[in-house]
Amino acid sequence: MNPLIAPDARSHGARTALSVNLNKVALLRNTRHLGIPSVTRAARLVLEAGAQGITVHPRPDGRHIRAHDVHELAALLKDWPQAEYNIEGNPLHNLMDLVREVRPHQATFVPDAEGQFTSDHGWNLPADVVTLRPLIDECHALGVRVSLFMDPLPEAMRFAREAGADRVELYTEAYARAYGTPDQDAVLARYVAAGQAALAAGLGLNAGHDLNRDNLTTLLRAVPGVLEVSIGHALIADALELGYAETVRDYQRCIQRAFDPRA
Template sequence: MTLLSVNVNKVAVLRNSRGGAEPSVVAAAEAAIRAGAGGITVHPRPDQRHIRPADVHALAAVVAGRVEYNLEGNPFAPPRPGYPGFMALVDAVRPTQATLVPDGDGQLTSDHGFDLARDAERLRPLVAQLKAWGVRVSLFMDAGAADLSLAAGMGVDRIELYTGPYAEAHAAGDARAEIGRCAATAAEARSLGLGVNAGHDLSQANLGDFLRGVPGVLEVSIGHALFGEALHDGLGPTVQAYRAILQAAPAGA
């Protein structure tokens, strides 16, 4: 069954809007794990707009020996006051997986994958270091991206398909073209020995259709929609609803 990794960034956004320690990202992660989540995801940005380095360490202690831990971030982002740099955070907590994302400070959210023709040589030594630390490496990639062979050649374990365009097309009523692009890219990745994850704007409304159209997805990382739905239905029931969708996915998905 596809693993559900719950992204708790939005809990930190709410906490930071008021100051203090509530709502607690640790308590949210605990609730998600109790409800059956198979992983916890965070994306600590240099501007600390949501998840902070202290959260990364606190969550590492919560998930240890229980579920997977996935750190997302830009490996090229340099250290700055209060933020040691993405690679330093990974080194400190040694998560299950590092998902490398080419986002800049000015982006509201991740909205594109790597251009490997441009970035592969810069990524290569960083991937090697992550692998030496025993961390699984995933690259955030667009559906239809070229040069996936470069990812395989540098030792990357997985790609994460950026599913924002799919979600937009699904909401507009016709996702056939986008699901085809995702399926073709996933098939190419698997042919190169790469696992396939997916994330961004996946929700209860579109996740089932995505998994039926893109078989073999190993992990989905979901945060924004999940916590929006949880405001109405509760976090535990919402996580369980996602697990029911994953369990109902076709064999091999």
């Protein structure tokens, strides 16, 4: 038995859901004033191909996803009641206004600075609990599930639960960077431990950042009970070569292999 695979890794629910992050579609669109590529068209195509959700991360500077995209996607998703809508961002910046207006299925709180190039760290817990708790309570009052973007620190998971979070999203850039190197197993073990700690604290578990078709299956085989992966940059890059539909199907095959090695 692989020592990195938790014995109960597959005992916490159904197969991992794939949520497609559409930020990079919007980034390309924003380089011209023609409205192409269409963010809503991309959403429809990936949902038709079998994605279980849509993720967007509207930043205050509007460099990619913008407020109108958030609303247009919410309208589109009314035709897809089985799909989930996840909006990411810093609740101290522009996220909460959008959550109040749209009421997505999930709000993922990310501690980004304004103008930050990309997300690169999780919340500092327990220090941020006081800040996060009232915002999480507000989301719950709106009927919105909350996930906290977190580094793989097992000791922090109980504080995420104390803050009121429903889930945590493990920030997987360190794993992606170590994948295929001599450090892979040691780094992956940190994610296994963090995932186990999250489950023990009563949290649901998501994962995302720099996941791709090469490293996704290994992560899901090892880390217990991942409910959702949010993938954007690599998936959209793959779609430039393969098309949206075949790319989504290939990521779904990567997920299936984690649950059934014969797939």
